[in-house]
Amino acid sequence: MKKLLSLLFMICFLFPVSAENGSRLWLRYSTDGNATISCNKQSPMLGIAATELRRAWKGVPVTLSLQRNKETRALGEEGYRLFTSDDGRKITITSAGERGLLYGAFHLLRLQDTGTENLSKLNIKESPAYNLRILNHWDNLDRSIERGYAGRSLWDWEALPSTLSDRYADYARANASIGINGTVINNVNASSQILSTEYLEKVKALADVFRPYGIRVYLSINFASPMQLGGLATADPLDKEVIAWWKNKTKEIYHLIPDFGGFLVKANSEGQPGPCDFNRTHAEGANMLADAVKPYKGIIMWRAFVYSPSDADRAKQAYLEFQPLDGQFRDNVIVQIKNGPVDFQPREPYSPLFGAMPKTAQMVEFQITQEYLGFSNHLVYLAPMWKEFFDFVQPSSLKAMAGVANIGTDANWCGHPFAQSNWYAFGRLAWNPELSAEAIAEEWLKQTFFNEELRMKNEEFGKGNEERLQSDISINSSFLILHSSLKQLMMQSREAVVDYMMPLGLHHLFAWGHHYGPEPWCDIPGARPDWMPSYYHKADKAGIGFDRSHTGSNATAQYPDSLCHLYDDISTCPDEYLLWFHHAPWNHTMQSGRTLWDELCYRYDKGVQQVRSFQRIWDLTENYIDTERFKDVQSRLKIQARDAVWWKDACLLYFMEYSGMRIPYDIERPIHELDDLKQVKLPIDNHECPTRKMLDERR
């Protein structure tokens, strides 16, 4: 009987029947670890590291060794060396810091789960590229998430600090597994309430949960907090009372949270208060705060996302406003700059502010949440976009990397199952920006979908049972399909969304307010011109695109000479940036030989066909993916396919009114009427993803 039960247990265990809802993210280790794990020190963090290994590691014994020697000091407190002994009978992870051991443990488990390394001959040295690898949550205190499409904010403010959701530790663990070591937990459009004593107690409770996972807490602050919270008459950063208020507040914070990270500041942008309200510079505002946190080794991340409606060419603003401030910031200030000069469009050239402030620390802000990329309805793998950024900006020129999180209370954390890959990729790239997007995708796919059958295959492979496996064609085929086709799908997904939304350098064509869906015709009387799509596409009878060359706004001049010349000349400007830098005539000859109008049509349609191919590829994986996640992704791909046609039809039918040209006849015809599409008004907020029903009823 016992034997039978054991057998049944094994069967259930090896072939889990419980549905997968994505809540385990990429950490789907089977918890049947059986190895000996030892550690030369006890601590909460090391306890976590050891427990992870004990639960899941199935190889030779592992020793976690905290060591301060020449080698480990060179790798840093977060770095580690991971090596197998010469006789292959044990593995050591060594680091100068506990965090290094924690990261090393996760690294080892990743190796096991992805089967990429010969585990018997490991000799790995790792050191993160940046000391600060940080998420930005645009979470509001009412638990809505600005531009969040995966449920509500994780932070249950009402229940904190006394009640701690299990998800806080799960969140920290997930981040630790990919090396994220910082988190700004509240919206950059900040409520001053976050700095109230009441809320700081709650923040402390979160910080306490995160700490053993190596994660430090940071806060977004409202620059007018001294007035809103402190009752002061001003928030002038040079005002003595203001300075004092911030000093006291900082002291209060660090009393509660000794390793508090610092502040993230959005100031004088989109209506947020800031030093400029008091005729002070960004530097003066940042420095006042920097001085306040300096004694505690804190930092200030000061956002350069500024643009004034009265100036020409929004894309130039951040540079014009910040470049002259080079050298004026304190050492513990980092200027945080979005990857592109406008706002997280499907494709933007990199922001020329990068590299233009040699005496100032800079960090990049990427957007993981898909504000302009289909919310949680569209499958878009973003690592290629971020790698593209690093083609132009040397990773080593940056001080840190921030990502606007796509995480919420949804069971699967991110809404779209594939959105998890972007959280994962952000962490991996923040750790090592030299990793390829493809390698990261492969890691993620293996860990996220690699089913038990295939894991066992890897174990057999590891045990040297290759022959037995070669003959098992079905396992091998599924292996190939999962990895090859899905990886290709992920790698193509970013370009697909560029194509069906805003190809050839077009940008900012989306719907007013919520940003879901196309609205190139949008015209709100009295609205800021630089919030209107027409400001960006400038379509007219002559052509389309924003002239940022020397004949226009001359934004090209903000770039280094070689790029400036490349972009400025319409005949050398790469197709993918053409309409970003030029107002090109409809019959302009593209690199393909087609006219601009024809190319536009082909790109839009290509995006549509790409999404259909994604549907096809995904359906092919059905037998190899658990039903729940299979159907979830399949369902969202249907929405994406319809949205792609919606985007294509809306933009081509609208721009056709200016070009006067016809869609090439070998391209699939529109199925919508422009007038109907102009009537579409989705009833959603800036933190809601439209449901299928909403989309049905509107299109």
Added chain:
Amino acid sequence: MKKLLSLLFMICFLFPVSAENGSRLWLRYSTDGNATISCNKQSPMLGIAATELRRAWKGVPVTLSLQRNKETRALGEEGYRLFTSDDGRKITITSAGERGLLYGAFHLLRLQDTGTENLSKLNIKESPAYNLRILNHWDNLDRSIERGYAGRSLWDWEALPSTLSDRYADYARANASIGINGTVINNVNASSQILSTEYLEKVKALADVFRPYGIRVYLSINFASPMQLGGLATADPLDKEVIAWWKNKTKEIYHLIPDFGGFLVKANSEGQPGPCDFNRTHAEGANMLADAVKPYKGIIMWRAFVYSPSDADRAKQAYLEFQPLDGQFRDNVIVQIKNGPVDFQPREPYSPLFGAMPKTAQMVEFQITQEYLGFSNHLVYLAPMWKEFFDFVQPSSLKAMAGVANIGTDANWCGHPFAQSNWYAFGRLAWNPELSAEAIAEEWLKQTFFNEELRMKNEEFGKGNEERLQSDISINSSFLILHSSLKQLMMQSREAVVDYMMPLGLHHLFAWGHHYGPEPWCDIPGARPDWMPSYYHKADKAGIGFDRSHTGSNATAQYPDSLCHLYDDISTCPDEYLLWFHHAPWNHTMQSGRTLWDELCYRYDKGVQQVRSFQRIWDLTENYIDTERFKDVQSRLKIQARDAVWWKDACLLYFMEYSGMRIPYDIERPIHELDDLKQVKLPIDNHECPTRKMLDERR
């Protein structure tokens, strides 16, 4: 000044700037005729014929010659000879009857407008295949049209008899131009009111308008009229009072309308009263009426569209009920039978009742209005369907041809511009069922869209200016495009709708009530089983389709031996009828080599791709078609493209639940969720075509 005005007038005339709304149908002659037209007799009908020629004929003088000689008598009163004199300097149309001259005049104008004949050497003899070529209007007295999607009933009952709409004469003229000589003006689900004195006066007014166009009026009657109108206690056809009532009523009618045609009767069908209510046979009911109209040379068209919910296999009912009555009908009764045994589905085998009553006159009832074929949203040319019927039923075995009209008050008469082609084709086939569908399509296209430029080309061609024309590539190309591509589009359209709605013999899968859109899952508690789609598709885990072979309902046995054997054996049954006659297993091997399931998927998708190709072809004609009609058709094709995907997704996703199989992976994936599609409920009646807005909001 005069010269200038003349020039301006000529320019406007030759290049009309007024929009085309389709109201001129295929009669778009320029009214600048200049020839001498003579006639050897005066009469209203001959006046019409002569006027038509005077207005539009631009050739040699024409003589209309009413002659009773051996030749003309052989051709009949509706037939004619049309010939050019030996010296080519005049054309004569001769007939034994005025109607023949009228039809001959229209024939000549058709030749001019289509340029198909060398007009200098005509020698044509024509004689209609049927004496009765008749439209059935399912118009109600409240002006709604059952299964009508082109506006309201033409007959303005309130204004009649004193006010006559211009459209009555236009209607008659259009029919005369294609040889239709009879019309039943009211719904077969008849109101007895139509026989009231008040209404008969109105009917007379219409008959008076139609008469000079050669069109006789008929009426649908409610069999219970003696009770409903006459206050009698019964409608038993053998009852003396009932017989007398009908005699008197008939007398009243013929007093008002001496050439009244007779009655069309739907009895004991779908709740309509009939002789069977009084334990009399259909023959007894028909004969009573036949005797009443006999003295006046009237006829009775008695519909065989009967099916009782308590019997098995609806497709067998008409045969079972009517075949035994063979030889029992009066000479002036024609049994009117729908082309297929169920009800006007996109494809049905022909009704085996045809040819099974050798001693009884039979006529076919086609449906021109697209009750099951997309209303006035879908472009479907139906002549191929009717020609397919004639592949099985010898035209000469029939006595007459009836078509359920698609005509209403819409400016373009038929809703969809291409729906006009079916009215046209019905008339041409009723005149000559040997004409090919393609030839009819060509005639119609030329007359309906042949613009001034091309008409002038034909004139030049006629004048011998070929050289000048060969060099004008644009005219020649447009000529080719218009005729070749559009003709091909029309010829493919019927098979396309079969493919995306109900391929491989599937039938009756449409939505409850209004019949627009797919509802294969439809299940109305308490409803007649033979109104439910599942009754017809019978999908289950084993397979799909209705077993009408000898192992099932044995409906195959109602067919002549050769066809019976062909259909009965699943391995010889043609693919297009497979699921009509067999409940085939999902993995049944089709003639293509594919499994049934796969074939089903390919057909549905093929239909979708076909419609997209129609969109492409139509868009190519943009420069050659007037803007109004171009955009109208383009707009409806968009709806059709979306509806095709709707049909495909609904049916495949639903049937997949039974087959357990997957859609082949080279087929475009569904973009809908089955659950969503099951929620679709269009808010329309049985005489409304859903608007784009309605369809948007539901899908």
